Amino acid sequence: MSNGWQILxxxxxxxxxxxxxxVILIVATLAFQQHYAMASGETGGSLATWSVGLLTAVLLFVSVLLHELGHALVALNQGVRVNAITLFLLGGxxxxERECSTARGALLVAAAGPAVSLVLGVSLLSLQHGAAHLAPLLGEMVQELGTLNLVLALFNLLPGLPLDGGLILKALVWQATGSQRRGVEVAMxxxxxxxxxAVGLGTVLLLRGGGITGAWLILLGWFGLGAARNQRQMLALQQALKDLRVRDAAQRRFRVLESSDTLRQLSQLRLSQDKGPSDWVLVCDRGRWCGVIDDDPLQALPVQRWxxxxxxxxxxxxxxxxxxxxGDALWQAALRLxxxxxxxxLVLSPAGLPSGTLERPELSEAVLGRLGVKLPAPMLEVARRQSTYPLGLxxxxxxxxxxxxxxxSVSPSL
Known part of the structure; x- marks a missing residue:
């Protein structure tokens, strides 16, 4: 989730x-204000309870930020670039940019967030009595934040993707089996x-008057199912890239001229092409491939000499x-592109001769075709003109x- 406003x-x-x-900031502020009002024996809402309610909501998201920052800093230490930290409806x-290349590194990154939340929770709860002596409302807020941080840590340690516990489970299975894919499958x-x-329990609570707790559980369960679906799609993409060969996706986007042809014929060929990346022009000499020609001669020489x-x-x-x-795998082609x-x-036959070409749209079409998805021709044409993958793959x-x-594994030639 990269959308949002950057604040620092x-x-x-x-x-x-x-x-x-x-949205969740407002909901959390309302919930905390009601909690503090009841704890103080108020029948309405005073400025103090509203202020502490808002402060608690903000500090709770500061705790979430520190949780995510724990992940991010350990990821940086493992050589993984962090694109952004985003706070949203369900937390942060x-x-x-990529996953860690080792099971140990993945385990450290996954465990860092819950570790931060556990430390925050224990530290805040240990300060609760001292804060209560200063002001009862302050003690109540410190206790609430400490408890919520412990809940955040324990909830995230549940062993299922996309939670941190699921990432920890994936790393442990990866370490034990040597297969990251197996770790993903188990955690998924x-x-x-x-x-x-969560969806089942939330539905039961909602039907029995559980209100916001039931709705929250359903929302979390729905989010988890969506994340699992995305993970399944990623595994399917990876498997297709491993199984499919370049020959399964290659087309022929090159033209052929004879070495005895003139530059005028090259110019006419260019004028007949559609918009988008120009086709390569390969050159033969009496049936033997002898090279390639680009548009540099047309630009360097006067028209009279063509x-x-x-x-x-x-x-x-x-x-x-x-x-x-x-015969190479499509993942190798994706890396080269x-x-x-x-x-x-340029796709080469086993004899080392040109047999076709491969571009990003064709690669995507082959992979999605393996998954049972057929892209419309206009979408492929737009992607071809822009030299991009359709659907942002x-x-x-x-x-x-x-x-x-x-x-x-990448061979030295790649």
């Missing part, structure tokens, strides 16, 4: 406030069970184009995470 930066990490945060989330199954349990200049005199080697074997300057790869980042987690 901590250690270079943007802190953002999502619009939904203001630290968005990281546990998370689905807990989410269904009829006399031969394409064969302005060739670049085929090796100057980024290429990949047609991510790292390379060109929006296209970011398959290059998915491939990077597969490498970082050890799911796949």
């Amino acid at each position: 930066r901590i250690r270079g990490i943007p802190l953002r406030i999502h619009p939904s945060w203001f 989330v630290a968005s990281v 199954a546990s998370g689905r069970f807990l989410s269904f349990l 009829d006399s200049e031969r394409i064969g005199d302005h060739l670049k080697p085929l090796a100057s184009l980024p290429s990949i074997g047609e 991510e790292d390379g300057p060109e929006p296209r790869l 970011a398959l290059g980042q998915v491939a990077r995470s597969m490498v970082a987690s050890g799911e796949v």
